[in-house]
Amino acid sequence: MSNQSKKPLLHIATLGKTVGIKGDMKLHIKSDFPEQFRSGASFLINKKERVTLRDVNLERGLVKINDISNPEDAKRYTNAKLFTTYEETRKNCHLDEGEYFFFDLEDCDVYEDGKLLGRVKEVERINISNYLSIVTDASLVAKGLPKSFLVPFHEPFKVAVDIDAKRIELRGAMDILEAS
Structure with a gap:
């Protein structure tokens, strides 16, 4: 296994079915950054093999990969996940x-107000809003509060973010926790 595949990877797209007779494939993007899908861009598929995009048409959601020019060869990549x-x-x-x-x-x-509420487990997108999925601090769980809760990640809830210190300051999160 290469060093590349031991690093944490992000699933950013999935190749879909073949379209037409020239090896085009549907591209199902799972990223907020479509600009990274351009001709010549290279991605890991299924966490081990690299493919290079060519003939990228984001408006139609189509790509060609490697030097494939027919649907028979392209079909072996159907449902392959692209990672970066x-x-x-x-x-x-x-x-x-x-x-x-x-x-x-x-x-x-x-x-919130200097009091540790918990730790972000993941960010969830619900409709068009992002929410922090927070695992509640054990001291608060011991007081009968829920083990986890969601807080919208936008104003007025978001006060300050320091990625280097791994610290997020929120407003109104304690009220949400108590109401959960």
């Missing part, structure tokens, strides 16, 4: 001020 590393994501995807990669928010401690 955290480092490649940081290099290839632009964030605006106040935006964060979901993987950077995971494992951050969550505070």
Whole structure:
């Protein structure tokens, strides 16, 4: 196994069925950054083999991979998952001020008014909003509060984020925890 496949990987797209007679395939994007899917971009599939995209048409959701030019050869990649590393994501995807990669928010401690509420397990997207899925701190669970809860990750709940310190300050999160 290569060193590349031992790094944490992100599932960012899945190749779908073949379309037409020239080896085109549907591309089902699972990322907020479609700009990373361009001709010449290379991704791991199924966590071990690399493929290179060519003839990318995001408007139609179609790609060709490697040097494949017929549906018979392309079919062997149907349902293959495309992966990238955290480092490649940081290099290839632009964030605006106040935006964060979901993987950077995971494992951050969550505070309100200096009190530890818990730790972010994951970020969930429900409809068009992002929510922090928080595992409640054991001291609060011991007081009868729920083991986990969700908090919207936007104003007015989001107060401050320090990715380097793995710390998120929220407002109103304790009320949500108590009402959960």
